[in-house]
Amino acid sequence: MKKNNDELFFSSLLRQLASMAPSMWYFLAAIVIAAVGLVFLGPSALGSRNSLRSIQPGKVADSDVYAGKDTVYVDKEATQRKILAEERLVLAVFVLDDKITSAVREKAEAFASYYRQLAGEPGGVDALSLLLRSRFPDLFQPELYTVLVRAKLNAQAFVYVSDIVESMLGKGVVSLPDGVFDQFNPNYYELVRTLGTRQESEQLPVNGMITLANLGNRLDDEMDARHVPESMKQYVRLLGKALLRENVFFDQGLSEKRIAAARARVEPVTRFVSRNEILVRKGELVTPELYQQIKTIRSAILVSDVGVLMTGLGLLLVASLLGFLLARVKDLSDFPSDRSSLLFLLSSLLILLYWILVIQNVIDSKSLSRGALFVPASLFAGLVSLLYGPRTGIFFSLISFFLTGAATNLNAQFMIGILLAGISATLTMRTARTRIMLARAAIFQAIIQALLAIILLLNQKPNAAELIQSMGLGALNGFAGGSFILLLLPLFERLLDRATQFRLMELADINAPILKEMLSNAPGTYAHSIQVAHLAEAAAKDIGANPLLARIGAYYHDIGKIEHPEYFTENQKGVNRHDDINPSLSASIIRRHVKDGVERGREIGLPKEVIEIIGQHHGNSVMEAIISKVKDSVSEADVQSFSYQGEHPKSKEAAIVMLADTVEAASRSLKNPSSAKLEQFVHQLILHKLNTGQLEDSELTMRDIRITEEAFSRILQSQMHTRIEYPGQEQQ
Numbered sequence: 070m071k072k073n074n075d076e077l078f079f080s081s082l083l084r085q086l087a088s089m090a091p092s093m094w095y096f097l098a099a100i101v102i103a104a105v106g107l108v109f110l111g112p113s114a115l116g117s118r119n120s121l122r123s124i125q126p127g128k129v130a131d132s133d134v135y136a137g138k139d140t141v142y143v144d145k146e147a148t149q150r151k152i153l154a155e156e157r158l159v160l161a162v163f164v165l166d167d168k169i170t171s172a173v174r175e176k177a178e179a180f181a182s183y184y185r186q187l188a189g190e191p192g193g194v195d196a197l198s199l200l201l202r203s204r205f206p207d208l209f210q211p212e213l214y215t216v217l218v219r220a221k222l223n224a225q226a227f228v229y230v231s232d233i234v235e236s237m238l239g240k241g242v243v244s245l246p247d248g249v250f251d252q253f254n255p256n257y258y259e260l261v262r263t264l265g266t267r268q269e270s271e272q273l274p275v276n277g278m279i280t281l282a283n284l285g286n287r288l289d290d291e292m293d294a295r296h297v298p299e300s301m302k303q304y305v306r307l308l309g310k311a312l313l314r315e316n317v318f319f320d321q322g323l324s325e326k327r328i329a330a331a332r333a334r335v336e337p338v339t340r341f342v343s344r345n346e347i348l349v350r351k352g353e354l355v356t357p358e359l360y361q362q363i364k365t366i367r368s369a370i371l372v373s374d375v376g377v378l379m380t381g382l383g384l385l386l387v388a389s390l391l392g393f394l395l396a397r398v399k400d401l402s403d404f405p406s407d408r409s410s411l412l413f414l415l416s417s418l419l420i421l422l423y424w425i426l427v428i429q430n431v432i433d434s435k436s437l438s439r440g441a442l443f444v445p446a447s448l449f450a451g452l453v454s455l456l457y458g459p460r461t462g463i464f465f466s467l468i469s470f471f472l473t474g475a476a477t478n479l480n481a482q483f484m485i486g487i488l489l490a491g492i493s494a495t496l497t498m499r500t501a502r503t504r505i506m507l508a509r510a511a512i513f514q515a516i517i518q519a520l521l522a523i524i525l526l527l528n529q530k531p532n533a534a535e536l537i538q539s540m541g542l543g544a545l546n547g548f549a550g551g552s553f554i555l556l557l558l559p560l561f562e563r564l565l566d567r568a569t570q571f572r573l574m575e576l577a578d579i580n581a582p583i584l585k586e587m588l589s590n591a592p593g594t595y596a597h598s599i600q601v602a603h604l605a606e607a608a609a610k611d612i613g614a615n616p617l618l619a620r621i622g623a624y625y626h627d628i629g630k631i632e633h634p635e636y637f638t639e640n641q642k643g644v645n646r647h648d649d650i651n652p653s654l655s656a657s658i659i660r661r662h663v664k665d666g667v668e669r670g671r672e673i674g675l676p677k678e679v680i681e682i683i684g685q686h687h688g689n690s691v692m693e694a695i696i697s698k699v700k701d702s703v704s705e706a707d708v709q710s711f712s713y714q715g716e717h718p719k720s721k722e723a724a725i726v727m728l729a730d731t732v733e734a735a736s737r738s739l740k741n742p743s744s745a746k747l748e749q750f751v752h753q754l755i756l757h758k759l760n761t762g763q764l765e766d767s768e769l770t771m772r773d774i775r776i777t778e779e780a781f782s783r784i785l786q787s788q789m790h791t792r793i794e795y796p797g798q799e800q801q
Contacts, residue, residue: 241317388471441486447550450491466491511551518547568676593639604729622682629666724767
């Protein structure tokens with residue numbers, strides 16, 4: 070059962086993959102090809118590290134070894150030395166303990182007070198010594214109590230002791246662990262005191278630090294500073310050493326935090342290696358130190374390449390997704406998603422991407438910001454805009470912007486250069502209406518790209534020679550792009566079967582052989598087509614469609630009548646051939662002119678859009694004139710035999726030509742109608758097409774239809790106004 074479910078799942082998956090639109094496969098193939106290019110030719114190209122793998126420590130290099138690409142790497146040894154240097158600047162933190170200070174102070178006062186009290190007590194020296202020792206048992210050796218009692222110290226001696234003890238406690242008697250200053254600053258330390266609710270710190274010299282080891286010397290210094298009499302010094306020293314205790318202690322946690330903060334502040338020591346820099350010369354011994362340096366460079370390149378490659382692939386996916394959406398969403402793009410157009414656009418983007426990849430590999434890294442001057446972005450964007458419209462050209466430039474970022478590791482100047490060159494080419498080419506105007510646009514594009522070169526060099530402070538050279542390169546790029554557009558456009562117009570402005574302008578020549586043949590063989594059809602063209606062009610212009618395409622479609626919509634013009638009313642001279650033949654045959658002959666027109670249009674190389682107008686200008690409407698002859702004998706099923714077999718109009722231009730064809734042909738039956746009657750006549754004709762579903766596939770809105778009616782009525786009124794009858798005209 071499970072096996073059957075798995076088979077069903079995989080068969081369903083295969084069917085889904087097979088049913089995917091061809092455009093999806095094209096996009097996937099393009100992404101894969103572009104990704105391969107980024108891997109092997111991009112800024113993270115795998116081949117750039119091959120030379121670094123060929124060396125071994127302790128061996129002689131058999132060839133020069135280059136870095137392969139511009140690389141910034143961290144010098145770990147130098148960074149570690151810098152960290153150690155910063156650590157040696159950090160001060161060890163010692164904290165003063167106020168509780169110990171208070172306890173020592175209180176003990177000194179209590180000892181002085183009790184000593185003075187004993188001085189007034191009766192008894193011998195031994196008895197008083199025992200009392201003093203019992204009260205303060207841990208201060209002195211036993212024999213020293215007797216010495217102090219026998220000395221009979223006066224009050225001044227205790228003043229000196231109190232003052233010195235207070236002073237040294239304030240400075241701090243430091244408890245100094247071994248090896249503290251091996252890690253911290255050996256010259257200074259930081260003393261932290263608590264004053265009420267706040268803390269104060271003070272930087273003090275290590276050589277001025279008071280410890281138990283140097284306590285005697287520091288007591289001598291204090292006594293000398295106070296001019297203590299020699300007779301009292303031994304007793305003051307004895308009392309001071311007995312009373313003073315360590316009240317300053319090393320704070321391990323706080324000191325290590327200072328060390329960690331110092332380490333964090335250290336910026337890694339970076340080294341720059343250019344891609345052409347020789348790391349090891351041929352015949353040079355690869356020492357362990359040199360090998361370690363090269364290993365570090367190789368690791369830095371690898372880490373950098375991974376990030377660059379991920380960035381590039383990410384930008385590639387963004388560009389691909391943007392392109393796919395613009396191609397598929399009808400409201401955002403004016404180019405069709407047919408196979409040839411899609412292949413052309415994807416191929417253009419891939420060629421542009423590979424061009425950029427080659428340029429960024431060949432050009433000097435210092436000049437990479439000027440790389441956009443070597444890429445014919447204006448050629449690609451301008452060609453796309455002329456073939457598919459300026460909006461598509463802008464979209465193409467935007468996608469090229471992301472692809473450039475992927476190819477150059479987000480080089481801002483390169484990316485902006487490609488974007489501006491593409492957009493400027495799109496805008497300059499948009500104004501061209503003839504091929505000679507394309508040549509002028511090429512000159513204008515050369516001027517724009519010369520100015521663009523200045524923008525790209527603004528932050529480099531170029532000298533005059535560099536500036537002139539870059540401007541010349543930019544101008545050459547712009548002019549060459551425009552010139553190649555002039556050369557390539559006719560080729561791609563034919564290959565892609567695009568109805569560009571220039572191709573349509575050439576078809577607009579009424580001296581074209583096919584139109585002259587129509588004028589000769591079917592003059593009525595020719596006159597009808599010219600009138601339809603006037604109507605269609607005016608309506609297309611008013612609703613925002615392509616008026617030139619509508620006019621050319623109208624010129625050629627009835628070229629199928631050239632073969633048998635005598636069977637169409639506008640070419641008949643009093644004799645109607647259909648009166649002598651079967652209505653079914655009449656319908657077949659009339660219907661045939663649509664198919665003949667499509668075939669003739671393909672023979673003479675008309676654009677696809679014009680051929681579609683020829684094939685759709687009658688839709689599948691009923692031949693009213695023919696079916697009216699057999700109306701009583703025709704069943705509902707036979708109506709199809711008296712209908713055209715074309716498609717409904719798919720575009721605004723095709724729909725307008727259909728309406729203009731109907732209105733112009735029907736208007737020939739009117740003689741001097743009023744404006745109101747003419748407007749009603751046009752409205753009824755268009756309403757009939759609307760009600761029979763002929764316009765349901767077109768892009769015309771109700772607003773477009775109303776504007777089209779107004780345009781037709783306006784032109785017909787100007788053509789059918791009442792004229793003065795000259796004398797004798799009635800008799801004639």
